[in-house]
Amino acid sequence: MPGTMAVVNIGQLVTLTGPPRPRVGAELQELGLITGAAMLIEDGRIVAAAPYSELLPAIPPHTEVIDAGGKCVTPGFVDAHTHLVFAGNRAAEFEQRIAGATYQQIAAAGGGILRTVTATRAASVDDLLASTRQHRDWMLRSGTTTIEAKSGYGLDRATELRMLQVIARVDAEGPVRLVPTLLAAHTFPPEFAEHRAEYVRWVAEDLIPDVVAAKLARYCDAFCDLHAFTVTECRTVLKSALHHGMRLRIHAEQFRPGSGAALAAELGAATADHLETVTAEALQKLLASAVQPVLLPGSVFALARTNYPPARRMVEIGLAIVIATDFNPGSSPVASMPMILSLACVQMGLSPAEALTAATINAAWSLDLGNSIGSLEPGKEADFVIHEFEDYRELAYFIAAPFRPRVFIAGNEVTI
Ligand code: NIG
Ligand code: FE
Numbered sequence: 001m002p003g004t005m006a007v008v009n010i011g012q013l014v015t016l017t018g019p020p021r022p023r024v025g026a027e028l029q030e031l032g033l034i035t036g037a038a039m040l041i042e043d044g045r046i047v048a049a050a051p052y053s054e055l056l057p058a059i060p061p062h063t064e065v066i067d068a069g070g071k072c073v074t075p076g077f078v079d080a081h082t083h084l085v086f087a088g089n090r091a092a093e094f095e096q097r098i099a100g101a102t103y104q105q106i107a108a109a110g111g112g113i114l115r116t117v118t119a120t121r122a123a124s125v126d127d128l129l130a131s132t133r134q135h136r137d138w139m140l141r142s143g144t145t146t147i148e149a150k151s152g153y154g155l156d157r158a159t160e161l162r163m164l165q166v167i168a169r170v171d172a173e174g175p176v177r178l179v180p181t182l183l184a185a186h187t188f189p190p191e192f193a194e195h196r197a198e199y200v201r202w203v204a205e206d207l208i209p210d211v212v213a214a215k216l217a218r219y220c221d222a223f224c225d226l227h228a229f230t231v232t233e234c235r236t237v238l239k240s241a242l243h244h245g246m247r248l249r250i251h252a253e254q255f256r257p258g259s260g261a262a263l264a265a266e267l268g269a270a271t272a273d274h275l276e277t278v279t280a281e282a283l284q285k286l287l288a289s290a291v292q293p294v295l296l297p298g299s300v301f302a303l304a305r306t307n308y309p310p311a312r313r314m315v316e317i318g319l320a321i322v323i324a325t326d327f328n329p330g331s332s333p334v335a336s337m338p339m340i341l342s343l344a345c346v347q348m349g350l351s352p353a354e355a356l357t358a359a360t361i362n363a364a365w366s367l368d369l370g371n372s373i374g375s376l377e378p379g380k381e382a383d384f385v386i387h388e389f390e391d392y393r394e395l396a397y398f399i400a401a402p403f404r405p406r407v408f409i410a411g412n413e414v415t416i
Helices: 025-029 052-058 091-098 103-108 113-122 125-141 157-173 196-213 231-243 261-266 280-288 297-302 311-317 337-348 352-359 361-366
Strands: 004-014 033-042 045-051 064-067 072-075 077-079 144-150 177-185 219-224 247-252 271-274 292-295 384-386 406-409 412-414
Touching: 004 052, 004 384, 025 311, 025 352, 033 052, 045 052, 077 352, 077 361, 091 103, 113 157, 125 144, 125 157, 157 177, 157 196, 177 196, 177 231, 196 231, 219 231, 231 247, 231 261, 247 261, 261 271, 261 280, 280 311, 292 311, 292 361, 297 337, 311 337, 337 352, 352 361
Parallel strands: 004 064, 004 072, 077 144, 144 177, 177 219, 219 247, 247 271, 271 292
Antiparallel strands: 004 033, 033 045, 072 384, 384 406, 406 412
16 A cells, blocks of 8 residues: 555554564564554555554654554464365365265275366366455455465366466455465376376476476475375476476375475475474474474364374474465365464464464465565565454464454455
8 A cells, every 4th residue: 555554552463573584492482562552554564563652753644544443463374385276175075084084095086186186177267266266265354464375286287377377366466465386296197197207207397397487386396195296206396396496395294204304305495394294303304404394283183183293392493383274175174374373272282472473474484475574574564464352362262263353465454
């Protein structure tokens, strides 16, 4: 928004002021709280965040004033792992899983990711745009202002490119910021089921250069696991991505230990995501290579599993953890970051402050956006949420509360 704006009467402002890097150890608890605060915003960026009494003299006359009503204000959530774009849904598989089938049995019987691939290949651009906007709006309503979004339900050139183009369009139309990731190595498409090496070669040598040339993805991801891609196959894909200038994120160690975390460290990936079965030894490798773990408790919860990743141990050894929804039609139909904060606290033992840091500034750094979003500091984009409550701990505590926060992106209030 051009011009100046002041947000006043903020009961509790979570600034997350701190060093310009991901937060580790005890820093995860440091929210940079200011009580009785105000923010001054100019042309969509934060100029000052301070106690109201200090800021008052700096507010020019005739400034547009937003009254936060004494409530809590936080940075908008940065959801650093989602499968935002897909057609249809898998509610029938949800029912099958409740009746006893496993995620992997369903996949082996032709369901799972491939069911969504079939639906997504058949969907028109307009259908995909409509469902993607709906998913984005669910996230926005719960306070998410930046979304990492993966391809991976096309697995052929036309559909992978269409998914990435949908992400680019939804990003361009705003207001939510989207970060695109190529996930062509999500599963093997039926045409290549008997020709794995050929598919890997096609992704590495044909698709990746074209996606990079068209500037359609900043990150490349691969699903490294049992029934997915082997470490060797992932290495081929991800090395090509690196060679072409992409950064890496890896679905690692969700089902099988030894699948992916060491590779993430070897290749200097930005993130290793999931990590439900990760070993202590692999965690040390992530630490040595400054790979950020992205923890996805929604997928553990929705698959009725209990092996949440060892978040406390990660914090203890100094890893810069991130939490995200993993929003997707199979393992995590969870769009709400507040729900993820609740799961992170109740099931993984994070404190509400640690969870909030992992969902904002650390998530921003994992997307290489830590200098512009993720905290409410001078110079940053004014992406923030005025909550309905006064104390940030209520966010995780009122589990699945139908809160209706006021959401601002680049200083503009979003009407949803
Ligand atoms: O992150 N693990 C692989 N991919 C997704 C699930 C995708 C799906 O089931 O459609 C995940 O959990
Ligand atoms: Fe995922």
